[in-house]
Amino acid sequence: MKGHRDLKLACLAAVLCALVAALVPWEIVRLVAALPLTLFLPGYAIVAAAFGSRELVLPKRIVLSVATSLMTLVLGAFVLNVFPFGLRTASWAVLLPLVVVGAARGAALRRDPAARGARRRTAIPRPGAASLALVAVAVLIAAAALVLAQKPLPAKNAVGYSALWMLPTDSREDAVAVGVISNEHDYTSYRLEVNVGNSRSKTYRVHLYPGEEQVYEVDVPPRASGRTHVVATLYRKGRPEHVYRRVNSWLPRQTTFP
Amino acid sequence: MVQARLESLPVIALLAAIGLFLCSLANALARATLAPTELIYWLGLLIIALPIFFRLSSTKPSYRERFALVLLLGLALYGVKLVHDSIFFTFSDEFVHAFNAHNIAQYHHLYHFNPAIPTTPYYPGLEGATSSLMMLTGMSSYGAGIFVVGAARLTFMAALFFLFARLSGSARGAGLGVAIYAGTSNFLFWGVQFSYESLSLPLLVVVLMAFAEREEAPPAYRSAWAVPIVLGILAITITHHLSSYALAAIFVALAVLYRVMKVERPNPWPFALLSVGAALGWLLIAARSTTGYLFPVLEEAIKAIAKTASGESAPRTLFHQASTTAEVVASTPLAARAVALLAVAALAALIFLGLRVLRRRDERREPLVILLCVGALAFFAALTLRFAPAAWETGNRAGGYFFLGVAFVGIYGAAEFLRRGPNLLRRRVLLTGALGIVLVGGAISGWPWDIQLARPLQATADGNEVDSESLAVAEWARERLDGSRFAAPEATARTLLAPGGQVAFGGQGPDIEDIVDEPQLESWQLPLLEQHNLPYVVADRRLISEDTLRGMYFTVKDQYGSALREPGVVHKFSRIPAGRIWEGGHISVFNLEDRP
Numbered sequence: 109m110k111g112h113r114d115l116k117l118a119c120l121a122a123v124l125c126a127l128v129a130a131l132v133p134w135e136i137v138r139l140v141a142a143l144p145l146t147l148f149l150p151g152y153a154i155v156a157a158a159f160g161s162r163e164l165v166l167p168k169r170i171v172l173s174v175a176t177s178l179m180t181l182v183l184g185a186f187v188l189n190v191f192p193f194g195l196r197t198a199s200w201a202v203l204l205p206l207v208v209v210g211a212a213r214g215a216a217l218r219r220d221p222a223a224r225g226a227r228r229r230t231a232i233p234r235p236g237a238a239s240l241a242l243v244a245v246a247v248l249i250a251a252a253a254l255v256l257a258q259k260p261l262p263a264k265n266a267v268g269y270s271a272l273w274m275l276p277t278d279s280r281e282d283a284v285a286v287g288v289i290s291n292e293h294d295y296t297s298y299r300l301e302v303n304v305g306n307s308r309s310k311t312y313r314v315h316l317y318p319g320e321e322q323v324y325e326v327d328v329p330p331r332a333s334g335r336t337h338v339v340a341t342l343y344r345k346g347r348p349e350h351v352y353r354r355v356n357s358w359l360p361r362q363t364t365f366p
Numbered sequence: 367m368v369q370a371r372l373e374s375l376p377v378i379a380l381l382a383a384i385g386l387f388l389c390s391l392a393n394a395l396a397r398a399t400l401a402p403t404e405l406i407y408w409l410g411l412l413i414i415a416l417p418i419f420f421r422l423s424s425t426k427p428s429y430r431e432r433f434a435l436v437l438l439l440g441l442a443l444y445g446v447k448l449v450h451d452s453i454f455f456t457f458s459d460e461f462v463h464a465f466n467a468h469n470i471a472q473y474h475h476l477y478h479f480n481p482a483i484p485t486t487p488y489y490p491g492l493e494g495a496t497s498s499l500m501m502l503t504g505m506s507s508y509g510a511g512i513f514v515v516g517a518a519r520l521t522f523m524a525a526l527f528f529l530f531a532r533l534s535g536s537a538r539g540a541g542l543g544v545a546i547y548a549g550t551s552n553f554l555f556w557g558v559q560f561s562y563e564s565l566s567l568p569l570l571v572v573v574l575m576a577f578a579e580r581e582e583a584p585p586a587y588r589s590a591w592a593v594p595i596v597l598g599i600l601a602i603t604i605t606h607h608l609s610s611y612a613l614a615a616i617f618v619a620l621a622v623l624y625r626v627m628k629v630e631r632p633n634p635w636p637f638a639l640l641s642v643g644a645a646l647g648w649l650l651i652a653a654r655s656t657t658g659y660l661f662p663v664l665e666e667a668i669k670a671i672a673k674t675a676s677g678e679s680a681p682r683t684l685f686h687q688a689s690t691t692a693e694v695v696a697s698t699p700l701a702a703r704a705v706a707l708l709a710v711a712a713l714a715a716l717i718f719l720g721l722r723v724l725r726r727r728d729e730r731r732e733p734l735v736i737l738l739c740v741g742a743l744a745f746f747a748a749l750t751l752r753f754a755p756a757a758w759e760t761g762n763r764a765g766g767y768f769f770l771g772v773a774f775v776g777i778y779g780a781a782e783f784l785r786r787g788p789n790l791l792r793r794r795v796l797l798t799g800a801l802g803i804v805l806v807g808g809a810i811s812g813w814p815w816d817i818q819l820a821r822p823l824q825a826t827a828d829g830n831e832v833d834s835e836s837l838a839v840a841e842w843a844r845e846r847l848d849g850s851r852f853a854a855p856e857a858t859a860r861t862l863l864a865p866g867g868q869v870a871f872g873g874q875g876p877d878i879e880d881i882v883d884e885p886q887l888e889s890w891q892l893p894l895l896e897q898h899n900l901p902y903v904v905a906d907r908r909l910i911s912e913d914t915l916r917g918m919y920f921t922v923k924d925q926y927g928s929a930l931r932e933p934g935v936v937h938k939f940s941r942i943p944a945g946r947i948w949e950g951g952h953i954s955v956f957n958l959e960d961r962p
Contacts, residue, residue, distance in 0.1 A: 167524070275445075289950075353951075366958060
């Protein structure tokens with residue numbers, strides 16, 4: 109690829125981006141590396157291979173590069189699926205640089221030797237300071253719009269609620285986990301009663317802020333025969349006699365339908 | 367001088383950002399259940415679009431500025447979708463495709479079963495592409511998906527601009543054509559949801575653009591342009607069924623037209639052969655279930671047309687909600703209906719003018735131009751499908767393809783309208799207004815009025831995040847149950863798919879809808895659940911629970927989500943008896959294998 113600076117840069121960038129995306133633990137850094145690797149470089153190299161020395165105006169070259177990259181991802185997934193290892197971080201991190209290097213090699217061979225180093229540089233207009241400032245403000249406002257959309261807001265008219273759930277803690281089913289989740293608007297107090305079989309009963313005082321969850325583990329002693337009925341009942345502090353939520357389970361569970 | 371500055375690209379970009387912020391603000395107020403006036407949202411949309419439309423109608427911008435303007439339009443309007451529902455995918459098809467992407471990332475292979483739309487795993491183009499970003503970045507399907515769909519949207523805008531510029535020979539016309547296309551009913555929301563057509567339609571336009579460029583290019587360039595065409599045909603084939611059939615139909619029609627019209631350039635029959643062969647081959651080898659998914663819909667549509675035409679059944683009321691199970695929702699206001707109808711009238715006027723101009727132009731001898739003109743007329747024919755109850759969705763979906771023709775012919779209508787004269791500025795203002803009406807009218811007819819603005823899926827209370835009941839069940843299932851099998855009302859079934867990651871059946875195939883909606887336990891219901899191995903059943907008192915567009919949000923007092931089904935929909939499972947393992951007020955989860 110001697111003399112083809114753009115192709116050499118594309119290959120180097122592809123390998124570097126693949127290494128960063130595959131090995132670096134920080135999501136934002138991986139994103140910065142993965143975006144050009146997935147959405148630009150494969151298409152750029154394929155378009156370069158297809159067009160060889162022929163001129164293609166910059167906007168069209170960029171758009172075709174992105175479009176062909178999308179096509180490469182679609183077809184690349186299909187190809188990777190054929191192999192036993194399938195679609196993994198490593199397989200993508202190998203396939204995409206391979207596509208870029210292979211296509212860039214093809215492009216270097218197809219380009220006219222006389223055109224080496226003689227590729228026309230596209231003049232990109234330089235905006236003035238005022239224009240740059242306006243665009244920067246626009247970007248900031250757009251970013252603020254996206255941040256506002258990402259932020260959950262207080263919704264006083266949304267009807268709050270609490271949920272109660274119960275599941276065996278593991279496959280042995282000798283204990284249950286009983287959880288209380290508050291999706292109320294305010295700090296809420298409850299009384300939780302858990303009855304195991306006919307004899308044992310446990311009571312818990314539960315206090316939750318909105319969005320909090322409290323989980324309790326309750327042992328279920330093994331029975332010689334039959335199943336143990338476990339019932340968890342939740343009462344709200346203000347209405348101690350009124351059953352607010354109730355869940356139940358028979359352990360050990362059956363493996364057949366009724 | 368002042369006008370030139372106001373029309374400069376940085377100022378227009380700033381206005382677009384302000385418009386986007388207004389849209390975000392309106393959605394934020396709606397999520398905060400403050401019932402804001404929708405005028406803020408529509409104003410935001412117009413502040414984004416009108417300055418761009420006005421500038422595109424001018425003779426002054428360069429080719430590159432017009433190109434930048436259409437990209438800005440695409441990006442800003444894509445932003446409107448993003449600010450509608452950030453954090454999670456919330457459109458009904460998005461849950462389905464997010465589940466597929468999640469499965470690819472989890473199991474490292476394609477084609478995993480999807481209970482909601484079993485055909486979708488066999489068209490894995492979008493999810494396969496998204497999985498690359500998911501794996502290389504560690505992002506969720508939401509994070510990766512918005513980048514892939516965003517790239518597709520920008521590619522779409524640019525390719526459409528190049529296509530129109532090549533066919534019309536005018537960059538000004540091309541910019542206006544793209545502006546007209548933004549008025550198609552699926553443009554604002556449906557066309558940028560995380561769903562296969564959001565990738566396949568942009569790729570289809572890229573293929574058409576490459577074909578148009580190839581036709582004009584010197585012979586030495588033709589093989590170069592064939593590369594994106596061939597790659598595009600193959601990628602579309604494994605991305606979306608309807609798009610691959612549409613592309614095959616376009617190439618077959620072009621091959622026939624080239625032959626009939628004795629066009630001197632090479633006949634595109636190899637592309638026709640490839641696209642037909644690829645679509646058929648994929649259908650027969652990999653995606654056989656498509657016939658069972660697609661053809662009954664088309665059959666129903668044809669029957670509905672026949673019944674409506676013969677007077678056997680009453681025509682559908684326009685702007686009417688299709689769902690019979692949803693609670694009563696706010697109907698589209700009269701003024702909004704008027705804008706939507708005005709948009710159709712404006713389009714009809716543009717097409718009438720455009721076709722008249724095209725009759726006198728050399729372009730009329732171009733086979734692709736002829737196809738686009740046919741598409742423009744077919745769009746208006748497809749509008750009549752909106753009157754047939756079971757056919758309106760088919761018409762709406764087909765409209766996205768036919769609208770390519772509307773936008774192209776509209777270029778000539780707009781050019782005729784803008785022809786130089788003493789009142790050019792007034793004509794530009796009028797055209798900008800008409801394009802604004804087309805954009806807003808398209809948005810109104812493409813998405814239900816009551817959910818144009820967001821609803822709360824998550825909220826904050828005391829500084830912490832609280833989830834809606836559907837979302838809370840899904841999050842709980844994701845943390846506590848490992849890919850379990852559920853029967854649920856459709857809205858909760860969708861959230862159980864993604865972000866819940868569970869295999870959740872809903873709807874009518876199998877008939878889960880009746881099992882979870884009827885207050886009595888019928889004799890066939892438990893055997894059906896056993897037959898499909900669905901031990902977990904979600905019972906939901908809310909009438910809105912079958913509504914995949916509205917059923918996953920918080921109930922909001924005096925606004926929505928408070929109408930209830932009979933208590934029997936929950937009690938019938940308690941009476942089996944079966945273990946009730948979750949109770950959240952409206953939603954209960956039962957485990958049928960948990961019993962005495």
